Amino acid sequence: MGSLDRKVALVAGGGSGIGRATAELFAAEGARVVVFGRRVEPLEDTVDAIVKAGGTATAVAGDVASEADAARLVETAQREYSGVDVLVNSAAVRLRAPLTEISAADFAEVLRINLVGAFVLTKAVVPAMRRRGGGSIIHLGSALGTVAAPDFSPYVASKGGLHLLARAAAVELVQDEIRVNVVAPGTIDTPMGQGVPEFRRHLLKHRIPIGRAGHVGDIAAACLYLASDASRYVTGAILPVDGGWTAS
Numbered sequence: 001m002g003s004l005d006r007k008v009a010l011v012a013g014g015g016s017g018i019g020r021a022t023a024e025l026f027a028a029e030g031a032r033v034v035v036f037g038r039r040v041e042p043l044e045d046t047v048d049a050i051v052k053a054g055g056t057a058t059a060v061a062g063d064v065a066s067e068a069d070a071a072r073l074v075e076t077a078q079r080e081y082s083g084v085d086v087l088v089n090s091a092a093v094r095l096r097a098p099l100t101e102i103s104a105a106d107f108a109e110v111l112r113i114n115l116v117g118a119f120v121l122t123k124a125v126v127p128a129m130r131r132r133g134g135g136s137i138i139h140l141g142s143a144l145g146t147v148a149a150p151d152f153s154p155y156v157a158s159k160g161g162l163h164l165l166a167r168a169a170a171v172e173l174v175q176d177e178i179r180v181n182v183v184a185p186g187t188i189d190t191p192m193g194q195g196v197p198e199f200r201r202h203l204l205k206h207r208i209p210i211g212r213a214g215h216v217g218d219i220a221a222a223c224l225y226l227a228s229d230a231s232r233y234v235t236g237a238i239l240p241v242d243g244g245w246t247a248s
């Protein structure tokens with residue numbers, strides 16, 4: 001028996017990296033999964049991998065900050081699997097440049113995807129979760145939502161905002177038995193995590209006591225805990241999974 005048997009999970013950003021690993025783990029634990037993102041091909045790859053492993057999944061393409069696309073995502077889960085129990089929001093973009101070289105439009109675009117997107121998805125799943133008598137919402141935050149690093153100002157701002165948006169939603173949605181939590185990774189072995197090699201080398205040498213990058217499975221396991229009933233007394237938490245980065 002899996003820890004997510006009979007649950008329906010939406011995974012935004014489920015076509016790659018942490019989102020894909022989480023979608024595959026959730027399916028292996030018995031959940032029916034709907035993966036969401038802009039590009040169809042990676043989403044279909046995730047669905048194929050889940051189905052080949054004996055699981056159940058479908059894909060919906062759309063933009064995380066579009067209310068119409070988020071509504072389509074929830075409608076698909078409702079139609080195919082009769083509801084929504086879990087949302088994992090792993091969709092995000094990261095822009096690296098000095099603050100003085102970033103246009104207001106580019107800054108706003110990072111906030112639109114990483115922060116407004118989280119709001120839109122949260123709002124979209126609430127009615128469906130209410131109908132099920134509760135649910136679990138998990139946002140992927142970041143160590144860079146708690147501490148800063150040079151040249152990541154829109155990303156840091158978006159993740160800091162996301163951490164507190166999750167807490168705001170947690171205290172508001174507790175009355176509906178909907179829990180809202182954040183998993184805050186450090187540096188993980190995905191293209192996004194590896195994207196700035198000298199930054200990663202600095203982190204591993206000076207900032208991360210465990211001394212290695214995290215694996216996508218380390219983050220998926222934390223999401224599984226927060227999705228499952230094992231975390232039934234946990235809401236409004238920001239769970240660092242960062243090798244000790246933010247503790248040091």
Ligand SMILES: NC(=O)c1ccc[n+]([C@@H]2O[C@H](COP(=O)([O-])OP(=O)(O)OC[C@H]3O[C@@H](n4cnc5c(N)ncnc54)[C@H](OP(=O)(O)O)[C@@H]3O)[C@@H](O)[C@H]2O)c1
Pocket residue numbers: 012013014015016017018019036037038039040042062063064065089090091092093113140141142143184185186187188189190191192193194
């Ligand atoms: N990897 C790390 O080291 C690390 C560290 C700290 C935090 N995190 C966080 O963990 C999460 C996953 O990161 P990752 O490394 O797995 O990155 P990733 O592989 O780049 O995954 C991000 C996903 O977001 C989707 N996405 C981006 N913009 C979107 C939009 N507007 N609408 C819908 N989907 C969108 C992308 O798919 P499409 O492009 O097809 O839309 C992609 O599948 C992110 O929130 C990231 O900030 C990662």
